[in-house]
Amino acid sequence: MLGDCSRVSASARVASSTEDEVVVKQIEAIVRPEKLEDVKRALVDLGHSGLHVMRVKGHGTQGGIRQKWRGKEYVVDLLPKARLVTVLADEDVGPALHAIVSAAWTGRMGDGKIFVSSVENAFRVRTGESGVDALHGPTDLRSFPHKRLIDEEAS
Secondary structure: OOOOOOOOOHHHHHHHHOOOOOOEEEEEEEEOHHHHHHHHHHHHHOOOOOOEEEEEEEOOOOOOEEEEEOOEEEEEOOEEEEEEEEEEEHHHHHHHHHHHHHHHOOOOOOOEEEEEEEOOOOEOOOOOOEOHHHHHOOOOHHHOOOHHHHHHHHO
16 A cells, blocks of 8 residues: 555564664765676675666766867766665675675776765665664565464465
8 A cells, every 4th residue: 555654563663762872874976887896796795786877967176077079078977877876774784885895996087986875774664664674674585573364365
């Protein structure tokens, strides 16, 4: 049912409103497109396979590039980049940042930027899990908090 939040446990709803400690972080990395596969591989090697990738255009301090073609100079001010977004447990952020920087680094201007932000809470739609549990999830579907729903569907 659309908009039905009954699957989200009461403790999850309460946890989202407390500001005691943020245990979930979002990493957004803007990298060179040719480094995308290296960065993805580095994150998967750490055990972080959940990520979103978007092709974007932009520029940072480099302000674009100048190119000559048939005697004319052209300014390309929006360069192609890859944007990766992943959400991790707080303790996994350090190793993930190191992996991204190591994989994306060329030493030249335009290597990219990484932004880390706090996530108030995360929810897995299928199971109703929240927080860090929503990131990794149970290995056995029958062990999730709403086992009753599966049992009802099976009968």
